[in-house]
Amino acid sequence: MKLEWATAEDAPALATAHAAGFAQPWDAEAFAGLLAGPGVFGFLALDEETPAGLVLCRAVAGEAEVLTIAVDPALRRRGLAKALMAAALGAARQAGADQAFLEVAADNAPAAALYAGLGFRRAGLRRGYYDRGPEGRADALVMRLDLTPASS
Numbered sequence: 001m002k003l004e005w006a007t008a009e010d011a012p013a014l015a016t017a018h019a020a021g022f023a024q025p026w027d028a029e030a031f032a033g034l035l036a037g038p039g040v041f042g043f044l045a046l047d048e049e050t051p052a053g054l055v056l057c058r059a060v061a062g063e064a065e066v067l068t069i070a071v072d073p074a075l076r077r078r079g080l081a082k083a084l085m086a087a088a089l090g091a092a093r094q095a096g097a098d099q100a101f102l103e104v105a106a107d108n109a110p111a112a113a114l115y116a117g118l119g120f121r122r123a124g125l126r127r128g129y130y131d132r133g134p135e136g137r138a139d140a141l142v143m144r145l146d147l148t149p150a151s152s
């Protein structure tokens with residue numbers, strides 16, 4: 001397994017990795033567009049040469065936001081998301097971010113546990129933030145992590 005800094009050329013592989021984690025995946029064009037935006041960066045996990053996971057972030061004006069993260073179901077619970085987050089948060093710090101935010105569905109226990117384990121704490125609630133189609137809407141928890149040296 002290796003983690004690589006994602007470039008625009010990785011957009012199709014990022015889309016493949018994203019599709020393994022979400023019912024409504026983002027396509028390669030969406031990833032290429034995001035990566036071209038200000039402060040956006042990501043890491044791609046490759047198992048041999050097969051996309052195994054990804055993380056995408058944006059760091060602007062001292063604040064980082066985790067835009068998405070996913071790991072192939074066959075490769076979960078092996079620390080891959082933790083490694084992707086460590087890489088992303090390290091890069092965010094290097095980009096000058098002193099805090100990181102993310103949104104997680106209130107019913108996404110694996111992701112909430114991942115973030116809590118990394119030190120993220122609940123900072124807010126967005127009611128009905130996620131559209132779950134016929135199942136209605138789900139709330140989002142906003143989580144925050146202090147990235148200043150004294151806090152880590």
Ligand SMILES: CC(C)(COP(=O)(O)OP(=O)(O)OC[C@H]1O[C@@H](n2cnc3c(N)ncnc32)[C@H](O)[C@@H]1OP(=O)(O)O)[C@@H](O)C(=O)NCCC(=O)NCCS
Nearest residue numbers: 021069070071076077078079080081082104110111113114
């Ligand atoms: C959330 C996700 C990225 C975790 O990936 P992963 O590689 O399995 O996570 P890790 O192995 O690095 O787990 C790190 C920690 O997260 C927590 N965790 C991860 N999966 C968990 C689960 N199914 N149940 C409870 N805790 C879980 C644990 O604390 C774990 O540490 P441990 O294994 O030492 O107990 C993965 O489940 C996924 O892709 N889900 C679908 C996409 C998604 O929901 N993304 C987040 C959107 S906000």
